[in-house]
Amino acid sequence: MTDSLKNFILVTGHYGCGKTNFSINLAMDFLKKGRKVTMVDMDLVNPYFRTSDYRELLESKGIEVIAPVFGHTNLDLPSLPAAMYSIFDSKDLVICDVGGDDVGATVLGRFRPQFANFEYDMLYLVNHFRNMTSEPEEAVQILREIEAVSGLKANKIVNNSHLMYDTDEEVLLSGKAYAQKVAGILGIEVFCNTVKRELLDKGTIADTLKPVYPVDIYVKPQW
Amino acid sequence: MAEKVLMKGNEALGEAALRAGCRHFFGYPITPQTELSAYLSKNMPKVGGTFLQAESEVAAINMVLGAGATGVRAMTSSSSPGISLKSEGISYLAGSDVPCVIINVQRGGPGLGSIQPSQADYWQATKATGHGDFQLLVFAPSTVQEMADYVSIAFDTAEKYRVPAMILSDGMMGQMMEPVCFPDNAEVKMVEKPWAACGHENKRPHNIVNSLFIEAQELEKIVVERYKRYETIKANEQRAESYLTEDADIVLVAYGASSRVARSAVDAAREMGIKAGLVRPITLWPFPVNALEATVATAKQYLVVEMSMGQMVEDVQLVIGRRKPVSFYGRTGGIIPTPEEVLEQIKKLAGKEA
Numbered sequence: 001m002t003d004s005l006k007n008f009i010l011v012t013g014h015y016g017c018g019k020t021n022f023s024i025n026l027a028m029d030f031l032k033k034g035r036k037v038t039m040v041d042m043d044l045v046n047p048y049f050r051t052s053d054y055r056e057l058l059e060s061k062g063i064e065v066i067a068p069v070f071g072h073t074n075l076d077l078p079s080l081p082a083a084m085y086s087i088f089d090s091k092d093l094v095i096c097d098v099g100g101d102d103v104g105a106t107v108l109g110r111f112r113p114q115f116a117n118f119e120y121d122m123l124y125l126v127n128h129f130r131n132m133t134s135e136p137e138e139a140v141q142i143l144r145e146i147e148a149v150s151g152l153k154a155n156k157i158v159n160n161s162h163l164m165y166d167t168d169e170e171v172l173l174s175g176k177a178y179a180q181k182v183a184g185i186l187g188i189e190v191f192c193n194t195v196k197r198e199l200l201d202k203g204t205i206a207d208t209l210k211p212v213y214p215v216d217i218y219v220k221p222q223w
Numbered sequence: 224m225a226e227k228v229l230m231k232g233n234e235a236l237g238e239a240a241l242r243a244g245c246r247h248f249f250g251y252p253i254t255p256q257t258e259l260s261a262y263l264s265k266n267m268p269k270v271g272g273t274f275l276q277a278e279s280e281v282a283a284i285n286m287v288l289g290a291g292a293t294g295v296r297a298m299t300s301s302s303s304p305g306i307s308l309k310s311e312g313i314s315y316l317a318g319s320d321v322p323c324v325i326i327n328v329q330r331g332g333p334g335l336g337s338i339q340p341s342q343a344d345y346w347q348a349t350k351a352t353g354h355g356d357f358q359l360l361v362f363a364p365s366t367v368q369e370m371a372d373y374v375s376i377a378f379d380t381a382e383k384y385r386v387p388a389m390i391l392s393d394g395m396m397g398q399m400m401e402p403v404c405f406p407d408n409a410e411v412k413m414v415e416k417p418w419a420a421c422g423h424e425n426k427r428p429h430n431i432v433n434s435l436f437i438e439a440q441e442l443e444k445i446v447v448e449r450y451k452r453y454e455t456i457k458a459n460e461q462r463a464e465s466y467l468t469e470d471a472d473i474v475l476v477a478y479g480a481s482s483r484v485a486r487s488a489v490d491a492a493r494e495m496g497i498k499a500g501l502v503r504p505i506t507l508w509p510f511p512v513n514a515l516e517a518t519v520a521t522a523k524q525y526l527v528v529e530m531s532m533g534q535m536v537e538d539v540q541l542v543i544g545r546r547k548p549v550s551f552y553g554r555t556g557g558i559i560p561t562p563e564e565v566l567e568q569i570k571k572l573a574g575k576e577a
Binding site for chain 1: 227228229230231234238254255262265338339394395398399400401402403483484486487559561562
């Protein structure tokens with residue numbers, strides 16, 4: 001399924017919807033297929049639970065990580081590294097983990113000239129169970145804000161609806177229906193419905209969630 | 224049944240404040256607390272409340288004093304260095320008997336320190352959040368659900384005793400997400416506040432909310448009366464959770480984020496056949512003396528785990544005295560101890576016993 005994606009993938013969404021975890025999964029999958037992958041941490045806003053936190057893991061697998069100079073440090077200093085400009089010339093498969101909401105996506109606006117005549121997929125992750133995007137209209141509104149500051153248009157929805165350890169089939173099904181509504185309003189496709197890999201074999205989940213994308217959980221507290 | 228949603232701890236604190244009837248929030252941004260202010264800036268106007276980003280922490284806490292003096296539910300939030308700035312105002316609030324809720328999403332210190340999680344403000348919260356003889360009610364939630372539940376408990380308790388309440392959280396609790404359930408149609412019980420300076424309309428003598436007393440005798444009388452209230456609070460408001468303590472040889476004591484690490488370590492120790500348990504203080508002031516006292520007869524020793532160089536450990540030592548040994552394990556500066564590190568400590572202590 002991921003084979004249909006372009007070589008430059010932007011992962012956007014409301015903060016806390018699961019962008020970083022999804023991005024890492026995507027990177028690992030492409031790696032398994034023998035692709036060379038560059039992960040770009042574009043989050044200049046949130047100092048916690050971000051791609052830079054997983055730099056060691058990613059680099060140990062041979063994934064190049066480009067991240068804000070002071071990401072994952074004590075310095076609350078939003079500055080982009082020069083290497084960020086190289087991603088538009090990269091031969092690698094590039095995955096950009098963009099910061100949450102319009103505030104996080106503002107970084108993309110910086111690259112508006114580079115995006116002109118450039119091929120990319122912009123994924124918009126949604127989670128029905130994040131309290132501020134629980135209604136489809138709220139998710140649509142947040143994407144409109146992201147599109148306004150970035151000057152880019154999302155072309156695929158990723159349904160990342162879950163309730164952590166309380167996720168069951170009912171949760172997944174209502175998440176799927178919700179994502180379809182979001183996609184309907186926006187007039188774009190639902191690219192996939194994610195599900196924690198361990199849940200894939202439960203009941204009829206694999207069938208009912210088609211197109212399903214199993215994910216491993218990397219982003220979690222350490223206890 | 225109310226629906227579950229996925230929230231960050233900081234967002235849950237904000238939503239809980241709205242549901243607790245708080246309509247006055249005064250704050251100033253600081254990592255790792257900012258989502259709370261951001262949440263209320265979006266949602267407070269929707270319920271007709273006042274969200275105000277002040278020009279500084281000092282201004283914000285004095286706005287809480289002003290609003291609280293009129294009897295409304297007022298709240299502010301910050302992180303460690305910001306709480307230090309607020310400490311003068313917090314002392315004024317305590318000295319004026321104005322209830323309110325103050326949130327501290329702790330980060331590493333001292334100074335500007337780090338923006339990673341920490342529990343190094345325990346002493347500040349429980350002993351000296353400002354000058355003078357006074358105490359705050361201090362609540363330490365350890366799940367996002369508790370973050371949601373304890374805001375209204377903090378308001379209720381603060382108003383019951385006319386004592387400011389603090390929720391002592393940390394960057395990890397503030398930033399992590401968990402499923403949360405808010406009860407449907409939970410009723411907010413606002414107590415009568417005959418002391419509030421909210422307009423007498425010529426129907427009663429005017430109220431004065433004040434912390435300045437010209438006569439020393441008068442001030443002493445007021446402080447002594449306040450300390451009698453503190454004794455009632457100590458008797459009635461202690462809260463703690465005891466986990467596998469009945470037969471525990473080694474009792475861990477930890478609150479907030481480090482209690483989650485400690486609980487994992489206790490489970491791992493049990494799997495190895497070491498009888499470990501956990502006392503998790505939920506109120507840090509009043510300190511849950513009773514819950515600890517209940518373990519002294521059976522426990523052989525104690526291990527206090529904190530994200531600091533060792534602060535709460537002194538309160539544990541005060542309770543246990545010389546009856547049983549009390550050890551300490553901590554990480555500081557923004558580092559969270561891992562369950563493996565804590566398990567190592569438990570194993571070492573268990574070895575000592577044999």
